[in-house]
Amino acid sequence: MDNMILGRYIPGDSIIHRLDPRSKLLGMILLIVISFWANNPLTNVILFTVSGVFILLSKIPLTFFIKGLQSMFFLIAFTTIFQLFFITGGEVLYEIGFIKITTYGLEQAGIIFCRFVLIIIFSTLLTLTTMPLSLATAVESLLGPLKRFKVPVHEIGLMLSMSLRFVPTLMDDTIRIMNAQKARGVDFGEGNIVQKVKAMIPILIPLFATSLKRADSLATAMEARGYQGGHGRSQYRQLSWMRKDSVALVLVGILGLVLFLLKS
Known part of the structure; x- marks a missing residue:
């Protein structure tokens, strides 16, 4: 329980802290989508390098991200082991009873492991650098067009804010x-x-x-x-989209294009 950091905000003045919460939320969603395109060693190395750069830019100690991974250890381990032992295909490396470790299963286990780690890092980076109230306001703002369809956007943002709080x-x-x-x-x-x-x-x-x-x-x-x-x-904290937010999303888009071209 001590490792659970969801909903905890670490105050700071880094470039990531100063980004608009809407751009950070959209960027995290894009990065999670991009992580599903990383299906070979090169693309995973690129994504882990990018995540390391994000961590350095956030100026948040690495221990917080390690705690986030520790809280999801059993889920990551179970999914990885399931892929390793029960996915068939390729050359058989080891076999005992009905359990087989194959080259394809080993490859899929590695991809799933990297994918889980990357998603947790990106989501942890968002919550640690964004106040829960600002994150809820960002969700409400992004869902604003749905008000025309009678979607209770404000209530959704309020529930998210209280949940994270x-x-x-x-x-x-x-x-x-x-x-x-x-x-x-x-x-x-x-x-x-x-x-x-x-x-x-x-x-x-x-x-x-x-x-x-x-x-x-x-x-x-x-x-x-x-x-x-x-x-x-009215909102006490007014969101302000600036040029750096657009630049950040463009860079994430370029990263996605590169990984899409490099994926297997």
Whole structure:
């Protein structure tokens, strides 16, 4: 739980921090799409090099990105191992029973591993350099044209903002409840997988209860302040699209074109 950094913002004055949140959000979406085109060693080396440059430009310590990868370790490991052992094709390198490790399976496992790592790095870079409220405002702004089709754009942005805001709070509550249960003698590391799942019940029940209480308090506070939805509401933080935002998106587009031409 200590490795969960989703929703955490690291204040800074780097060039990436100063970009408009809309350009960062669009850039991250483009980079995630581009990462699916990286299907050979050359394209993956290019993308990892670019991600390293982004990390340096953000001036955020590498440890934060490592924590982001650690929080997704089991998902990455499970998907990679599944690709390695159960994807057939190519020359058989090792075989035991129904499990085969082939050259094609090894290649696909490497591609999936790199893809997961890149997506996590790009999404972590976005959340660490963008305030949750600014990110929600960016989503609301980008979805603005959908208002013509009666899509509740403001409510979507509000839900996103509150979700990102309370993710660290929920993680802190989880750690607090786990420590309290450990003090009462609960051991979360012993037993088989079934016993470990059962040991999580003393965490989930109080966490669910505190989440409901917090949601009720938040709703009461919003009603007390006269919240009536997005109609006619102004924004305290005004977004400003500048030349550097356009340049950043153009560079990401050029990167995508290069990788599209180099993909297998």
